[in-house]
Amino acid sequence: MIQYALKCAEGHSFDSWFQSASAFDKLVQSGMISCAVCGGPDVEKAIMAPSVRNARKDRDARALSAPASPAEQALVELRNKIEKNSDYVGMNFATEARAMHDGDAPERSIYGEAKIDEARKLLEDGIPVAPLPFTPNRKTN
Structure with missing residues (x-):
């Protein structure tokens, strides 16, 4: 795996992981890479310094970095x-959303996942729902 610092034509910067350098090249050529911030299709590698780890540093240094932009924050x-x-x-x-709307379940704030046809049917039936701009963390045992 290889991590690249990327930038789009609008100046947004973001990082992404790829299986290999050639995998990145193939994805760029096929138009399969877009900006993580604006969705723009013009993405290229940004200048980046090599990542060198100090073995003495705390293991917490491997945690994901803080959000890079106000939008990410x-x-x-x-x-x-x-x-x-x-x-x-x-x-x-x-x-659950339908049961709360129909009065069969107590109202509360919920979030989860739905197939597109299920979400469309909820909206058609006047049940207020909205997509989230992120994928929920999966709850596992």
């Missing part, structure tokens, strides 16, 4: 607020 804060103040219902989201 806002997404982190939104995710934290939703996860703190809502119940994760997983793939039962559509069923």
Whole structure:
């Protein structure tokens, strides 16, 4: 695996991992890489320094880096607020949302996952739902 610092034509910077340098090249040539911030298709490698680890540093240095932009920070804060103040219902989201709307379950803040046709049906039936700008963390045992 290789990590590249990338930038788009709009000046947004972000990092991404690739299986190899040739895998990155193939993805760029096929138009499969887009900006993580704006979705723009014009992405290229940014100048970056090699990553050299000091074996004596604390193991916590391997943790993911802090958000790089105000937009990323806002997404982190939104995710934290939703996860703190809502119940994760997983793939039962559509069923739970419908039950609350129909009065069959107590109202509460929920988040989860739904298939696109389930979400569309909820909206068609007047049940207020909105997509999240992130994928929920999967709850596992």
